[in-house]
Amino acid sequence: MADRDGFIWYDGKLVPWRDATTHVLTHSLHYGLSVFEGVRAYRSEIGTAIFRLEDHTNRLFNSAHIYQIPMPFDRDTINEAQRTVVRENQLESCYLRPLVFYGPEKMGVSPKGAKVHVAIAAWPWGAYLGEEALSQGIRVKVSSFARQHVNVTMPRAKVATTYANSILANTEALQDGYDEALLLDTEGFVAEGSGENLFLVKDGVLCEPEIASALTGITRSTIHALAADFGLRVVTKRLTRDDVYIADEAFFTGTPPKSRRSARSTTARSARAGAAPSPRSCRRRFLTW
């Protein structure tokens, strides 16, 4: 990732990609406190468009607020910086990664005294779980690791430390021959994937788990809007592991992969795929978009 052409927006300036570095004693590298976003830009009929840019920026600021990180830039600057990064790297469609982290000015658990930095990179990145996953589905393992309890981390924040828990679950799933992990909460109710929210379809009803210990996904709220367009009701309730086993269809949502289809048509495709579920089997179709 470090060795490529292009520019990264770093603390207010566009810096050549290879020069956007930080010291090994960076506080966030040692104690894990950084907040970030995953955003996508798509080629559209009216030019490249960033999907729900302001919602992502708002979540980034909420994440910083939750962890008491003083943001050194305002929302308009961060929105404009994301547009600049896409434009200056001449990207038609891409993934964007805004990151807020503490610098190397001090060591010790408290970040007080360390400088807050903001970096925004953008690069082409295809389907998160691979192109095949979009048509073939994936195999998902219910993790032996629980999603962190709300008294352990604060799940409304997209914070790096959450992903240590995600990495444990995802690594276990991959080592056991699956494609992704599904985490339950500490009481055993369904939480989310290692990097996605979950929806189920059962008897024509779209259901999702309560998001107490899951990230409030932005794609998830787009599903709510699209479901309303299709006249579908979304039921949000505590879901158990066996609700997943007996679902007619299950799909993960997360910042969408690069696709030539619009989000709307891709979602419709997933919904259609669910109309003819495979017979009851342990290998259910998990569709991502």
Ligand code: PMP
């Ligand atoms: N949960 C987790 C843990 C995630 O990392 C993501 C991806 N950001 C999501 C859910 C889905 O969120 P979004 O739809 O905003 O990408």
